[in-house]
Amino acid sequence: xxxxxxxxxxxxxxxxxxxxxxxxxxxxxxxxxxxxxxxxxxxxxxxxxxxxxxxxxxxxxxxxxxxxxxxxxxxxxxxxxxxxxxxxxxxxxxxxxxxxxxxxxxxxxxxxxxxxxxxxxxxxxxxxxxxxxxxxxxxxxxxxxxxxxxxxxxxxxxxxxxxxxxxxxxxxxxxxxxxxxxxxxxxxxxxxxxxxxxxxxxxxxxxxxxxxxxxxxxxxxxxxxxxxxxxxxxxxxxxxxxxxxxxxxxxxxxxxxxxxxxxxxxxxxxxxxxxxxxxxxxxxxxxxxxxxxxxxxxxxxxxxxxxxxxxxxxxxxxxxxxxxxxxxxxxxxxxxxxxxxxxxxxxxxxxxxxxxxxxxxxxxxxxxxxxxxxxxxxxxxxxxxxxxxxxxxxxxxxxxxxxxxxxxxxxxxxxxxxxxxxxxxxxxxxxxxxxxxxxxxxxxxxxxxxxxxxxxxxxxxxxxxxxxxxxxxxxxxxxxxxxxxxxxxxxxxxxxxxxxxxxxxxxxxxxxxxxxxxxxxxxxxxxxxxxxxxxxxxxxx
Numbered sequence: 001x002x003x004x005x006x007x008x009x010x011x012x013x014x015x016x017x018x019x020x021x022x023x024x025x026x027x028x029x030x031x032x033x034x035x036x037x038x039x040x041x042x043x044x045x046x047x048x049x050x051x052x053x054x055x056x057x058x059x060x061x062x063x064x065x066x067x068x069x070x071x072x073x074x075x076x077x078x079x080x081x082x083x084x085x086x087x088x089x090x091x092x093x094x095x096x097x098x099x100x101x102x103x104x105x106x107x108x109x110x111x112x113x114x115x116x117x118x119x120x121x122x123x124x125x126x127x128x129x130x131x132x133x134x135x136x137x138x139x140x141x142x143x144x145x146x147x148x149x150x151x152x153x154x155x156x157x158x159x160x161x162x163x164x165x166x167x168x169x170x171x172x173x174x175x176x177x178x179x180x181x182x183x184x185x186x187x188x189x190x191x192x193x194x195x196x197x198x199x200x201x202x203x204x205x206x207x208x209x210x211x212x213x214x215x216x217x218x219x220x221x222x223x224x225x226x227x228x229x230x231x232x233x234x235x236x237x238x239x240x241x242x243x244x245x246x247x248x249x250x251x252x253x254x255x256x257x258x259x260x261x262x263x264x265x266x267x268x269x270x271x272x273x274x275x276x277x278x279x280x281x282x283x284x285x286x287x288x289x290x291x292x293x294x295x296x297x298x299x300x301x302x303x304x305x306x307x308x309x310x311x312x313x314x315x316x317x318x319x320x321x322x323x324x325x326x327x328x329x330x331x332x333x334x335x336x337x338x339x340x341x342x343x344x345x346x347x348x349x350x351x352x353x354x355x356x357x358x359x360x361x362x363x364x365x366x367x368x369x370x371x372x373x374x375x376x377x378x379x380x381x382x383x384x385x386x387x388x389x390x391x392x393x394x395x396x397x398x399x400x401x402x403x404x405x406x407x408x409x410x411x412x413x414x415x416x417x418x419x420x421x422x423x424x425x426x427x428x429x430x431x432x433x434x435x436x437x438x439x440x441x442x443x444x445x446x447x448x449x450x451x452x453x454x455x456x457x458x459x460x461x462x463x464x465x466x467x468x469x470x471x472x473x474x475x476x477x478x479x480x481x482x483x484x485x486x487x488x489x490x491x492x493x494x495x496x497x498x499x500x501x502x503x504x505x506x507x508x509x510x511x512x513x514x515x516x517x518x519x520x521x522x523x524x525x526x527x528x529x530x531x532x533x534x535x536x537x538x539x540x541x
Contacts, residue, residue, distance in 0.1 A: 263312070330397065
């Protein structure tokens with residue numbers, strides 16, 4: 001039975017608890033006395049508690065995040081009621097700031113704020129047997145505990161050279177079924193006021209040789225999809241080039257790499273490597289957030305929008321990179337018209353996905369300094385999304401929330417690549433998709449749980465009744481999208497048009513998902529691109 005159990009409730013089963021693996025890897029002499037036990041937020045807390053208590057631990061360390069704070073609070077409350085003698089140690093970004101204000105921190109025995117990799121083992125050692133654990137048994141002596149045991153302990157910032165990397169803790173089951181997270185750096189040099197990463201200064205790099213050796217080991221164990229959690233992967237160009245070169249030299253079909261990129265930093269030294277990767281092998285998450293220079297200045301965001309546009313055009317026109325671009329609704333000073341202009345500007349640049357996110361008031365971020373001037377009102381419950389601002393009232397914010405959800409279902413999903421463009425024709429994409437969003441909500445009464453076939457029918461109905469195209473054109477686009485995913489059934493609502501479509505359209509229009517390095521969602525966009533290229537070559541409109 002382990003003395004220490006490290007646990008958290010992931011958003012989904014497929015998400016692995018990367019932070020807990022770092023804690024486990026750096027437990028030093030306590031590593032063999034610890035066990036990692038993961039759950040997800042869909043599981044009942046009473047069942048989670050049963051699994052934890054079956055191990056009879058002395059210490060339970062809980063990773064607390066914005067997505068699991070409610071469930072974690074319930075779990076800790078029930079644990080302390082049933083077994084009050086078990087010591088509960090909390091950590092994670094959600095409890096690292098505004099700590100005294102939270103119910104969960106009043107329930108626990110200790111809270112370690114900040115990056116707890118080297119402080120957590122000392123807390124455990126002091127609890128378990130303080131006299132038998134020598135300081136030099138641990139990987140570093142940089143993080144001594146306070147002389148007096150404190151309920152809230154601020155962790156010293158660890159340096160990568162002092163850390164044991166956690167990648168050997170990914171199991172075969174993790175590799176087969178979960179996202180494999182990796183990091184080559186921590187921190188962010190920018191100070192965007194809505195983001196917790198702006199508080200993580202300075203940027204620290206993992207020892208490159210050690211990191212690449214760990215990546216080699218993961219490749220040998222069968223990992224093919226890597227999600228880098230670095231906030232600024234292309235900040236250190238020497239490191240970025242080394243990592244891209246490493247994976248390019250070892251490329252095999254199925255390899256997929258996700259990076260978060262600074263959007264206005266893409267020099268030729270990186271471009272030469274990027275363009276050599278096959279279609280769908282790379283995904284870049286590009287945080288645009290706003291194209292409004294005045295709003296960007298308000299929130300301390302530095303960004304050269306002309307370079308952003310140039311870089312995005314290059315990525316879409318000359319590479320096979322899957323571009324996932326982010327915009328935020330509800331920033332201080334951003335009106336609906338301002339957001340609409342930014343959205344339309346981004347649509348023209350044609351990233352495969354535009355993530356429309358609602359502003360969140362993350363604990364500890366300085367975005368709160370704008371509350372009074374801009375009338376910023378947030379939900380008091382996680383994930384603390386914006387409810388209204390001085391420029392966007394509550395009803396309009398709800399419309400934009402539905403807009404974001406439907407855009408993800410229809411446009412980002414890759415299920416309706418051809419059909420989506422018909423929604424706006426030659427008019428403003430934002431204006432027309434907002435109208436579609438309003439219509440879709442009135443027709444369906446929901447923003448989730450819409451079956452794909454039902455969504456396809458609703459989209460067809462909208463294009464025919466409200467859109468700028470006739471029935472045959474709408475049917476052709478929806479039918480091409482529908483079967484591109486490999487579906488062979490013939491939806492009832494399309495059957496009156498299929499004979500005409502099959503006579504008029506070339507076989508290239510029926511392209512289905514190719515063998516691709518990318519996950520399914522991204523593969524749909526790869527398939528649409530290949531189908532579009534084939535149609536152009538065949539002269540198909």
